[in-house]
Amino acid sequence: MRAPDILAKLVSFVSVVGTPNADILEWIGTYLKSFDATVDIIPGPEGDRSNLLATIGPRDxxxxxxxGHMDVVPANEAGWTSNPFVLRVDGERLYGRGTSDMKGFLAACLAAVPMLTAGPLMRPIHFAFSYDEEAGCRGVPHLIARLLELCETPLGVIVGEPSNMRAILAHKGKSAARVTLKGRSGHSSRPDLGLNAIHAAAEVLRAAISTAHTLAQGPFEAEFEPPYSSISVGTIHGGQAVNIIPDLCTLEIEARAISSIDPAALLSPVREAAAALEHRGFQVQWEQLTSYPxxxxxRPALLxxxxxxxxxxxxxxxxxxxTEAGLYQRAGLEAIICGPGDIGRAHKPNExxxxxxxxxCQVMIEALARRCLA
Structure with a gap:
């Protein structure tokens, strides 16, 4: 099958992040087994979604x-001019959810399989396809945990996120959390009898904004844009009506860290501000949503x-x-980003x-395979 035909099939699977992925997993596995690839399915703890590790060549x-990851973000945005889960071809453009991010890379990998299996590879090429990357790289840690059990330590990992086929050496780390504040409701005419959760959330918001301002003063790593770590409050939800004291408020906050900083540590001042509210009678729940390095x-680096x-x-x-590349590096493997498509087209209508x-991308993969022949 040609890469565009494979991409059409992959796009047709509504493999939205956080949902079961047995259908796309089964199709990819069956395709690879038809070329005698060694295929392992690595379940996650959710019970309804799994990773896939396939090998062409000797695993020892x-x-x-x-x-690459098999999941995509939802396609609920207004502005789609065709069904996002039916590949639409318009000249050189192939439209559909996940075409750039990142089923295009998966399609190029699978389209290269006939060439990879035509001659015996002396060094293997592994396909590591994960789930729920779009939820903060939740699936791939379970694959990485078993990788060295299933194969010899790899020489390197190429993560095919959309990069216009230009290799990328570094990316920021991320940590995101949800903080839920529970107070006490009542009539707004008697604020003295209630605990206003939205007012309390202002303390958390103030800590996040203050930390963001501090981070903008450095430290700096010039290769990033912006060249410093950051904190952002993405959502705030709370309240029922203007005359009801809100007893519940939830904020979602993320930190993006330059490579020398632990992203989870950046949220510590915000978490401390939230915890301090317990002394004023509020119940505070801190939920870690995502974290990756x-x-x-x-340079120099062989990869x-x-x-x-x-x-x-x-x-x-x-x-x-x-991307997932930081997790591979934390596991002791050299990792780099290089894949087809443009990140600027991702998560938008008419991707x-x-x-x-x-x-x-297929040419690059086949060139890599030729190096593995001897």
Whole structure:
């Protein structure tokens, strides 16, 4: 099958983050087994979704991992001009949810399989396809935990997030949390008898804003935009009516950290501000939503040199969005980002990828395979 045909099939699976993924998993597994690839399904604790690790070549030799995620964000935005889960071809553009982020990379991997299996690889190529990346890389840690049990330590990991087929050496880390404040409701004419959860949330909000201002003063890593760590409050929900003292308020907060900083630590002042509200009678719940480390691949690095040769382009120093690559690096593996499509098209109506981008990614994968022949 050609990469666009495979992409059409992958897009047709409504593999939205946080939902079961047995259908897309089964199709990919069946396809790979038809070429005699070794396929392992690695379930997550949710019970209804799993990762996939497939190998072409010998598992007892060090090789390379091509890593991507099977899930996509929902397609509920206004502005779609066609069904987001039916691939629409318009000239060079292939429209559909996940085309750039990142089923295009999966399609290029799968389209390369006939070439990868045509001659015996002396070094293996592994496909590591994960679930729930869009929920903060929740699936891949379960795959990474078993990786070295299933194969020899890889020489490197290529994470195929959309990068315009230019390798990326670093990205920021992220930690996100939900804080829920529970007070006491009542009539707004007697605020002295209630505990206003929205007013209390202002203390948490103030701590987040103050921390954000402090982080903007440094430390700095010039390759990032912005070159400092950040904190952002993304949502606030609370209250029922203007004349009811709100007894519940929930905030969702995220931190993005430069590579020298632990992203979870950035939220400590906010968590302390929330915890202090317990002394005023509020119930406080802090829920960690996501956390993954930054990626920082130093030069010189063999993996960076390899991607330069395979793509013909010097790597980009850093991006501010996050990927699963930092988790692979934390597990002791060299990791780098390189994939087809543009991150600027992701999570938007009429997401698309170009035919040439798919083809370029398949060419890169096949060139990598030729290096593994001897």
């Amino acid at each position: 030799k060090p090789g390379y991992v091509l890593s 930054a990626l920082s691949l130093s 960076a040199d390899l991607l330069t040769e395979l793509t013909g382009t010097e790597p980009l120093a850093a991006v501010s969005y996050g 698309f990828i170009l035919m040439d981008e798919l083809a370029a």
